[in-house]
Amino acid sequence: MGYILPMNHEQYQQYANRVIRKDGSPFTVKRAQKVNLDAKLKNNPEFTEKYYAAKPVKNYAVKKREKTKQKIAQSTIQDVEAEITGKGQNFNDKV
Numbered sequence: 001m002g003y004i005l006p007m008n009h010e011q012y013q014q015y016a017n018r019v020i021r022k023d024g025s026p027f028t029v030k031r032a033q034k035v036n037l038d039a040k041l042k043n044n045p046e047f048t049e050k051y052y053a054a055k056p057v058k059n060y061a062v063k064k065r066e067k068t069k070q071k072i073a074q075s076t077i078q079d080v081e082a083e084i085t086g087k088g089q090n091f092n093d094k095v
Helices: 010-019 037-043 045-054 060-085
Strands: none
Touching: none
16 A cells, blocks of 8 residues: 655645636626716707707697698598599598
């Protein structure tokens, strides 16, 4: 029988220490932040004027009025056409 010397396995211990990390990753990746145009415009009044001058602003009520005017105009055109030609009085669909 042979005698086994009390050897320290330094290579294995170094490998185990490299693989098992206790401190976590040294590199962190942060999330992307949302770019807010209004925040950029508030800082520079010059850009604010250019932006709003180039983009006309319409509110919801104005858009709704324009749509109803178009619908009314289309229905009156169809009624007048039906009276003049005599067609489409009983049936009003296009195929």
